[in-house]
Every structure is written in C-alpha cells, then in structure tokens.
C-alpha cells in the first residue's frame with residue numbers, strides 16, 4: 001500500500017458549470033479542495049447558489065448539497081475566482097462548428113478573460129474536450145494577451161465521464177491522464193489528485209460508494225500535453241468504433257438468422273477485446289461521440305492524414321438508424337396514419353440529455369411518414385417539448401401504459417431499466433396491434449412470442465406470436481382489469 005501522505009488543500013477554480021464543470025467542481029470539493037465554480041450565466045449561478053441543480057445526474061445533488069457554501073462556491077466573478085485559485089479548470093462548451101471542427105471560441109474567450117487576473121503562478125487545465133494541439137493555442141493566446149510566461153503552465157487532464165455515472169466515473173476512474181510539460185505543473189496536479197492516487201479517499205468513512213475497490217490507488221498516467229489531448233479523442237473514437245462494429249455485425253446476424261447477443265458474448269470474452277461497448281442497438285448518440293468523431297477527423301485532415309476509418313464509423317451509425325426504420329415499415333407495412341408508441345427519447349438511460357439522440361432522429365422520421373406518436377421517457381420529456389411540441393401528431397404520455405393505449409406498434413428507443421420489465425399481458429391488451437420493435441434488445445424473442453407479440457429487435461431473429469400461449473396468459477385472473485381498460489379505449 002502506498003505510504004500515507006498528508007493531503008494538501010489546493011485552491012481551484014472551475015470555469016463552466018455544465019455537465020463536466022459541475023461534476024469536476026463537486027468531486028474536487030469532495031477530495032478536500034476549496035473550489036469556486038464560475039459561469040457567465042447569472043440565472044444558472046443563482047440557481048446553484050440557492051441549492052438548485054440545473055442538470056439530471058445521479059448523485060450530483062447529494063454531493064453539491066454536501067459541499068455547497070463550505071468548500072464549494074458559485075460565482076459570476078471570474079477575476080475573483082482566478083485570483084483565489086492555483087489550478088484553473090476550463091470546462092466550457094466546445095460545440096461542433098458548421099464545418100465539423102470543434103468550435104473553440106468559448107475556450108478562447110475564457111482564456112482571454114483569465115489573463116488580467118494571472119498575477120502569480122497558476123495552472124490552466126483543459127478539461128473540456130479539445131482537439132490535439134489546443135494547449136499550444138491556449139499558450140499562444142495567453143502570451144498574446146499579456147500573460148507573463150512565469151505565471152502559467154497549460155495542462156491537459158481529459159475527462160472520461162459518462163453521463164449518468166459521471167460522479168463515480170470521476171471518483172473511481174479506470175485511469176487519470178495528466179498531460180503536462182513541466183515538472184512544476186506535474187507536481188501540483190499530483191497534489192490535486194493525491195487522495196485518489198494514494199487511495200486515501202476510499203478509506204474515508206464518508207466516501208461516495210463506487211463500483212471498485214481502489215484503496216490501493218488509481219492508475220495515474222503522466223504524458224505530454226499533446227498525448228493527453230490525443231488520448232481523449234482516440235478513446236472516444238475507439239469506443240464509437242466498438243459500437244459501430246457490433247452494429248455492423250448485427251446486420252450480418254439478421255441476414256444469417258442468428259443472435260448478435262450470443263456473438264457479442266463470444267467476442268467480448270476475449271480479454272484483448274473486452275465485453276463492454278458491444279451492445280447492438282440504434283447507434284450511438286449524445287453530446288460527445290458524434291461531435292468528437294467529426295472533430296477528430298478534421299484534426300487528422302488538418303495535419304494531412306486521411307483517417308477514413310472514422311468516416312466508416314459514422315456511416316455505419318447513420319445506416320443503423322435507417323435500418324431500424326425499415327423494421328418498423330416491415331412490421332406495419334405503411335406508416336401513414338398509424339399510431340406509434342415511443343418509449344425513450346434520451347440518447348441513453350440515466351440521463352435527460354437528448355443531444356444527437358438517435359431516438360429523436362427516429363421519431364422525426366416516423367412523423368415525416370405520417371404517423372402520430374405518443375411518447376414516454378422518465379427523464380427527457382421536458383427537454384423535448386420545444387423540439388417536438390405537443391399537438392395533433394405528438395402526445396406526451398403519463399407512463400409506459402398510457403403511451404401504448406391504442407397504439408399500432410410500440411417502439412423502444414432508450415434502454416431505461418423500467419422498460420425491460422413491462423407487464424406484457426397488460427401491454428398486449430392495451431395495444432391495437434401486438435407489435436413491438438425494440439431498438440435496445442430489452443426482451444428475448446422467445447418470451448415476446450409466448451406473450452403474443454410480433455417482435456422485432458436488433459441483430460436477432462424476429463418472432464411471431466404463439467397463439468396458444470397467449471390465450472393461456474389471457475386466462476390469468478389479473479387480465480380482466482386490462483381487458484376492461486381495452487374495451488374502454490375502443491369505445492372512446
């Protein structure tokens with residue numbers, strides 16, 4: 001076990017209170033540091049100061065409540081936050097520009113605003129996802145805006161947080177990567193992460209519970225800044241590659257009538273490959289993979305390398321969504337004037353985030369073909385209302401069963417655990433046609449067939465109802481209530 005060391009409190013500023021900034025601020029306070037989180041959005045800062053939490057992220061509200069007003073403060077005053085800090089995390093947005101590159105204007109403007117307050121040595125840490133060579137641009141911007149060379153170092157400390165498990169990803173990471181080009185900055189970053197490096201955090205009685213025993217310390221990797229930036233972009237591209245690979249294999253499985261789940265299990269058992277990120281579905285989405293893969297391709301292009309593999313990953317992802325829609329057409333023949341129940345809008349479960357969600361793309365295509373939809377998602381409906389306003393063609397449902405009432409087909413688009421435990425008898429009785437198209441493989445085809453459904457999923461043989469077994473299910477006592485419900489709907 002590494003020898004115990006007194007952990008030093010490091011004053012930290014985090015610029016940006018989005019997913020990455022808020023999680024980093026809360027977790028750094030949890031490690032014992034004095035953190036000031038800055039944002040230009042006054043309404044957001046006031047909400048955070050008064051105890052509100054602007055995003056849905058498991059465990060974040062509890063961690064903010066634990067440290068708010070003590071080791072964690074929120075402000076709009078950037079100069080004050082920078083003066084207080086020794087380490088400044090830049091966690092502002094890096095959206096996609098119209099041409100596919102990462103738009104780094106928010107990073108640039110944060111760096112320029114920091115300059116006047118750089119009155120002593122401080123470290124600027126890139127936490128936002130930025131392309132390789134960004135640290136050199138930040139250094140140049142600092143120089144051009146009058147920052148003295150002796151007063152700063154720029155470090156890359158990429159985040160590998162997944163929405164929905166960001167807090168435990170931060171506190172129980174597979175690895176921490178720090179790209180720094182001077183010993184002074186390396187030393188300060190080590191002090192910042194010391195409780196995780198020596199494992200002392202995990203021995204604290206009040207530590208946040210996590211998925212692994214890391215009391216021996218986390219894997220801490222020091223590299224050059226360029227390498228750290230590249231590690232971030234290449235990691236996301238590789239994960240997206242795994243998803244696209246298994247989705248491509250799922251198309252083969254459908255053509256040779258076999259089951260992609262079995263195939264993925266067999267592939268993933270090879271430790272060199274690993275079983276994670278081999279779940280076939282409707283393709284990846286979210287605020288990271290789609291944007292980061294495009295930006296990575298642009299970086300390669302800019303330095304004169306033709307990274308065609310990245311284009312294939314994107315193409316397979318797009319085709320997966322088109323292919324999924326074909327299944328719906330196969331099941332329903334025409335989509336005109338059909339009523340489709342949609343379960344899931346978020347790009348994955350555990351989040352209310354709908355950015356680049358494949359579910360939204362699919363819903364839009366269904367609407368364009370003339371169907372009306374009734375939608376339910378346990379977290380993401382509020383975020384969707386502007387993009388998909390309620391009206392004749394779109395209704396938001398109270399729950400899963402409200403959504404499927406009278407529907408010609410149920411389409412499952414997000415893998416929320418509660419969607420995998422639906423009462424199939426009730427579902428069958430509530431729907432007009434017993435058709436389920438499952439984009440996340442939440443059910444077994446045999447079970448759905450026995451429950452009387454026409455069932456289509458991804459990379460697995462489709463199933464037809466087994467009438468005798470369904471009749472047996474209907475005889476089940478509880479069914480009467482749902483039969484009454486169905487009668488009521490058909491009389492409406």
Ligand code: UGA
Pocket residue numbers: 129159160161162163164236239243276277278279280281282283284285286287288289292347348
């Ligand atoms: C991703 C990475 O996993 C994080 O390591 C990284 O820090 C983050 O991007 C980022 O760059 O900020 P996230 O976007 O939260 O995290 O979501 P993931 O859990 O990676 O899922 C991405 C997409 O892939 C989702 O649409 C998900 O449904 C899909 N996916 C994932 C699959 O279709 N199959 C799988 O087996 C895994």
